[in-house]
Amino acid sequence: MKQSILKQLTGSVERCTFRADEPMSAHTTFRIGGSAALFCLPETPDALIALLRFCRGEGVRFMIIGKGSNLLFSDKGFDGAVISTAAMDRITLDGTRVCADCGAALSRVSAMAAEADLAGLEFAHGIPGSVGGAVFMNAGAYGGEMAHVVESARVLFGDRIEDVPAQELRFSYRYSALQESGGIVLSADFRLVPGKKEESLLLIRDMDARRREKQPLDRGSAGSFFRRPKDGFAGALIEEAGLKGVSVGGAQVSPKHAGFIVNNGNATCEDVLKLRDLVVRTVREKSGIELEMEVRLAGDL
């Protein structure tokens, strides 16, 4: 079945690479996850559209991933097609506007803007996501967020491509309307302001240093595991509940930053979910606050 689908796909979708039984631990920053039956790397929007049409026509389930930096992927993997945007990564500059394809790394977009004397995207340099994933999540840090800099996004709805102005993306804290509409970001236009390369690079270096000091960047993780609650910070609540450093299997509440759950090398998705349950339960008992996941669960659970 899988082999025949792979053969059909290779014959009918051009400019796309396919792999069978691809371990998702290799495509997520948590370094966790079983295999995807099919792993697809379209190089152009046309290839992506053809691929999606094929999947819908053949009843093949699919999901989109960027850099896999906000995902906790199931140990069972995914019996369908994981479509990675990694091969769609062009970035172009035109005056104060930067247009970046969905798969472009935020760090690259941010660095290119700074080099071109454009200010506004410095905050994004240390976020290890893609443009598509960042727009989908309204990623942000150090007072900046996608909502402040995205002018519009080119989005695929079924077979239809639409230029969606930022207002219609309805950005709010780690939210965009794409989380409900299921639209796929093909590219985003960022509207920046004239700046000075040296000042932007200084800001970037400062924010990167603060990250290295506070965050467990030497371990697999998906960043802040929980959403920021209305009152307080998840990390502080977890620390106050006495959970800093607590482990389940290979998963651990980071001893460096309690808001991160880290993979100490051999963690499974199940370990992380058991640790999540322990953290949510204990914080609820101690503070009455209900923590919610910011990291997104993916694959067959």
Ligand SMILES: Cc1cc2nc3c(=O)[nH]c(=O)nc-3n(C[C@H](O)[C@H](O)[C@H](O)COP(=O)(O)OP(=O)(O)OC[C@H]3O[C@@H](n4cnc5c(N)ncnc54)[C@H](O)[C@@H]3O)c2cc1C
């Ligand atoms: C060490 C570390 C630090 C982090 N720091 C921050 C931070 O400071 N601020 C912050 O906000 N986040 C942070 N994160 C989380 C993460 O980097 C962001 O959420 C990022 O925006 C996710 O982008 P991605 O490409 O990795 O998306 P993925 O994890 O691949 O996907 C996330 C979601 O986006 C969807 N998606 C991906 N691409 C597209 C697309 N083209 N169209 C539609 N949907 C798409 C996926 O289906 C999935 O539901 C951090 C993560 C790590 C590991």
